[in-house]
Amino acid sequence: MPAPLRPRRSLETPPPLGVTMSVLGTEVAVVARHATAVDLCLFTEGSEKRLPLRRTAHGIWWDLVPDGALVPGTRYGFRVDGPWDPHVGHRHNAAKLLLDPYGQAVDGWVHWEPEVYGHVVDGRDQHDHDTRDDRDSAPFVPRSVVVDQAFDWGDDVAPAVPWSETVVYEAHVRGLTMRHPAVPPHLQGTYAALAHPAVLEHLTGLGVTTLELLPVHAFASEAALVQRGLRNYWGYNSLGFFAPHAGYAAANDPQGVVDELKGAVRALHAAGIEVLLDVVYNHTAEQSSHNGPTLSWRGLDNRTYYRLDDRGRDIDVTGTGNTVDLRDPLVVRMVLDSLRHWVQEFHVDGFRFDLAPALARGDDGYRPDHPFLVALQTDPVLSGAKLVAEPWDVGVHGWRTGQFPPPFAEWNDRYRDTVRTFWLADTGRSLAGQPGHGVRELATRIAGSADMFAAADRGPVASVNIVTAHDGFTMADLTAYETKHNLANGEDNRDGHSDNRSWNHGVEGPTTDVAVLEARQRSVRNLLATLLLSTGVPMLVAGDELGRTQGGNNNAYNQDNSTSWLRWTLEPWQEALLGDTRALLALRRELPVLRPATFPTYEPVAGRSRLRWYDESGHSVSDEAWADPSRRTVVALYDSLHEVDDRQAVVLVVHGGLDAAEVVAPEVHGVATWRVRWSSTGAAGGAPASGAVAPGEPLQVGATSFTVLVGALEG
Template identity: 45%
Template sequence: MRNPKLHRYATRPGLYFTDDGGADAVVRSETADQVWLSVLEPIDQPSAFFGESVRLFDTPNVPFVRQIQEFAVCSRVIESLYVRETLFRMQGPNYGLWYVHLPKAWDGMRYGYRVDGAWDPKHGVRFNPYKLLLDPYGKGIDGSMELCPAAFSYDCDVVDGKVKGSAFGPMNTIDSLGHMPISVAIDDRDSKKHEGDPDHPHVPWSKTVIYELHVKGFTANAPWLPEELRGTYAGLAHPITLSYLQNLGVTSLELLPIQAKQDELFLQEHGRSNYWGYSTLNYFSPEPSYATKAARERGAGAVRQEVIDMVRALHEAGFEVIMDVVYNHTCEGGVEGPTTCWRGLDSISYYRHQKDNVGRLEDTTGCGNSLDFTNTHVITFAIDSLRYWAKRIGIDGFRFDLAASLARLDGEFTRHHPFLYALRSDLLLGNLKLIMEPWDLGNLGWRTGQFGSPFGEWNDRFRDTTRTFWLTDVEAGHGSGRVGMQEMATRLCGSADLFATDPGRGASSSINYVACHDGFTLTDLTQYAVKHNEVNGENNNDGSNVNHSANFGVEGPSDDPAITLKRERAAMNMLGTLLLSLGTPMMLAGDEFGNSQHGNNNPYSQDNDITWLTWDWLYAPEKTPQMNRLDTVSRLLSLRRSLDMFHHEDFFTRLSQLGLLKPSSRVQWFLPNGTTPMERDWFDLGMRSFTMRLLSNNEVDVLLLVNGVNEDTAFRLPSDSEWTPVWSSAESTGQRPGHGLAVEDLPTEDSQSTWTRNVPPDSSVHYLIKRMQERMAADDAIHLVSMVETENESSTLAMPAARDDDARDGGAHDGSVYGTSARDDARDASAVKGKAQSQAQTQSQSPAEQPAVAEQPDDNVWTAPALSISLMKQVG
């Protein structure tokens, strides 16, 4: 052992290459009796350790784990695997750490650890030297787990794909080498590694628009990519992919987990895989399956380099890269799960155990285990891995899955948790975007808004409010709603009731979203009243039953033009609310063009066309519904980016919560008749139409006209300015606010050309477009369906008004979603306009004593289409 060289770099766990051509290996195990470093070499190559190791041979009745106790360095040949294993006995424990210096080490070296100690499952101690363990700090990974007895530390069998045995029984004595993944050393000492890298975009929170995507699913079906790049890191970094994202207008990509993963035991037993990746196998290694085949064949270093190149390309294109990370639990699951790393190294230290039964693990994640963030060394481990991804890979921020589990002391959540302080105070991490999923399955697990500065948090209240207001409340009918003006106003203003908690903390901390990977897509919210997860193999019992969705009379896709109109309007209402609200918006990839998962709200195990985005529509020669929605969303994102009022973080802070101390001077509220809401109006759930004015310090003001009733509604706008509409959710169905007492019908064209008609013949995508369009024509893959084709319908795409009998009832409808039936949809545009005039008074007021808008309009009266959200801009 070369002790003078030991500790030269090794102050923390990990494998550190040294200048003498070797490496220092350090691993933590506070309760082990002995630890060995295992290095694997092919038999047909000379060993780097021939001069120092003692060769072991099979000896009857003497297992190799007893033989290795006798020598400081020994080796054995496993012919069936064509591999030589050299074992180095480590020194320790020294404050819980074990050390050894390797005389030789190389980039790509395959290695792991074996750990011996007590076997006492009832007390949570499960050491088993027959199991080759991953390095928790390993930067590369190779191989995968086989569902066989060797993968488990307890004695068991695998019968018909199911594990049979007791986790509290005797120790398993089958060697796991060859049946489990192993660590791969990567030499990244190059101090010039990031020279020439593009600058990080550093997008301010106030200008951030997050786009959540899955690295594989985003491009798995991408026709612009050659087969070898589809579904890969390199595919996401492709110029055409980047161009699409730039044209869309988002600023920051939030990637579902790309740390190395392993399928949970339940999925393996059922022949399925964890597509989402919320089952971490290693916190320093990227997931190899998302790399190109060429990179995987070159090894772990090439996989890592592909990730680095992807991040560089995204930075060069102006995008931030945010990683979804899962530190609340590991892939090892409960005590019945496999032993890959932490369980075999030191289960007592890494995992939380039940207080009244230490042999069982505490589970606040629903995944079988919870990492113990009351242990300082577990916090250090997490911080070290986060710093690695930020410093060496170039990541701009992190989203923490089930973050409430990371902030529990003695089982209870606290915003003063050491892990949260470690993140805040770290000079590198504290300046990145840190986003919390503020709940878990533990006691009092809902903690939205309670993490404090500088953390952003997913806002489930925004999600549920937006869905309820535009979908389920409308379906329930007039007077039956659960969301009124006060709740909507609070969410539009960045949820000050939740996020105005610290001095300086305000709207930008609220990560607003309507759809994310977990749940229905935006389109499915308007197509399915209930979940359809049958293909998941859990009898449709998985996934949430509370979705606040509506199907508009037909469960699933429909060719009925009337239903199509209503669904599109509802989808744009939700997207408009998302992108015109104060706070930080987050979109789910594919929502901008109507992606569907066929009603599956929990497709975590669907690595197929259910979750992969479909792109064929992008190459159609004429406008498709997907293109129309994409154009609308892109324009809305561009408007948001151009408006000054969304670029401030001072709308609401701790001193300006709604109802606390003083209102914000940056926002004003009006009823449709132009008056200021009274206290009774705020608490009236029937008050669903109102105006929100955002005042700019140095640019023009804007108004949001929210018309949550099923009637075209007249709004009296502030008289100190002239106003003009710049965007409306009703444009998706052929309308926008009209000056006076009628909405404006937009002209439509039977055929609209797309960018594919203007591609130069010498363009690199010209052949691709031609081939795609020929294929679509041959397969009839895309059907361009007119939005309105019924014989008696108007030539416009106007949303129909309520029936006459509804109007006599003050706008109530018969319970059909958006208050119309198929025969009502055939009414012409003049009926819509006439009804708007006669019912503007009724729908613009809640209390009877409020004055109505005059029948003879003045310059300040505009009529908003039924069930719409519109953006008006100050003129001059």
């Protein structure tokens, strides 16, 4: 059913931005605050027709267009004239064809001429971008496309998974599906593949609730990558905030691309899986104004869209050359309109915001009361979506973990670093006879990071616990490499993080040593168990449940090949690891005491889990033990035995020692027996080595191990 026409009365005020239908007819509007003229450019069979936009107010140019000029399938763009004065930030140039920032589909790609890769502008060589280049860019850039957003959603219903039950699965459209043997070859690597029964079965069988997709906004590869025979794989190089990336579609027409992604969301919802989009609003594919291309925003209104210094140059807090300036209301409006577009037209359930502090910087840095964040908190559409911040950027004072307002959740890098340090870096130090970091901070992270997220009643569900992400080592590589191996990226191994807190277990990279391989696999299971059973919201990265390796590449942003794609033909140890992951997530679902929405307390409090910490002798951990950097064992006891319903008691035995140990099972009133439900030293799928232990009796745990006990209640 087509959308109802907008009730416009006159053309005196601007319509919504982009291409819209109203009772007056088809209207087009674009922000170009400093322009002197704006032309709408229509393309048919290689010809270009220009229609001047005759109306302007409030920084917006708009007009009615003739009937049939902007019907679905029409390719179009803009040309903008105005001042060229780079030293104050003006870079208008009518020779440059510009994409519509509100364009809902993109046809074609940015073409870079192969013989010139110095400073590239619109596929043309320009060694001084402060000098205007009047060559026509139209042959080198894509077009915006009008599409019909009508779609048969059937009985689609958002899964609406509570945060306390959420398990995020971060995946790349191509990486997840490109080599799946059950997906037909012509669908591999596409949106359609996400809807394939075999892919859905893997997600539901694993037990994840929420698929977080790396960027699916239209994006472009950088000229420097193309020069090296590579391309941008991750997609953090936005070309359009309203259009899906066509390269991920089996369909070969813009309308088909839009419909295919909607079909994937519909199928995921039918399987009970939410969809979050990783969105990149902090910068664009135009990169630096000094030597980057003019593709859209820069040619429309460079001073409005980007943060500039007093010389008209980009202020870069993103590390990519430019920063979108959300101090301007029209720019805030664009981002909010884009977010609503994806919720309302594509039915997505939420967003992960790349480099989120860059979106909330005022004149003096990050502001938790920034208008953009306030708008998200109050918007009737967006305030109900799941909002996740990557709480850092590369600008001054850019680390802001724990400082975003509700309803945001945040990637918890402190959790990542602490868990890696305990299980990997400190284990390596122990072998060398060096002290580690003890268990105090590990316990804080397992308990939900109250030191970071208790303010404003945000609760532990504000912490998205991560051990790995797309950026960095895979979980298997954390146990096999101590240094990055990124030569394939073409940057002489200079790119990527150097502080990985990994441990190669004595051998760098592949090995046939059985003992080393077994130790690595146990370390992966320890990392998985900690991640999936900690208080907070776990995020599992696609392939970690299969032991996926990138060969030590910890920055595979340009590796659109077998380095990044999941391999679905599994060896026995990988099948076992998959079984362990399923078993751990089944335990998480079974034991709500481990996933409270509010922070656990020490004393019994109605409606809240209770959490106490013990040492290996069965006594409460002393202040001296908490401060001991050599301590490698701690026992967490979660219980809700004070409740009338859902009475549970669970023990997590975390033992990082190099030798097996004896740990006394806690004595708790109401628990008759502790049953060993999972152990990282057990058989495939977490089958325990021993069955049960009485309260107050010793339990043998293996070296560097994680063990789960569940209380069998008296009576």
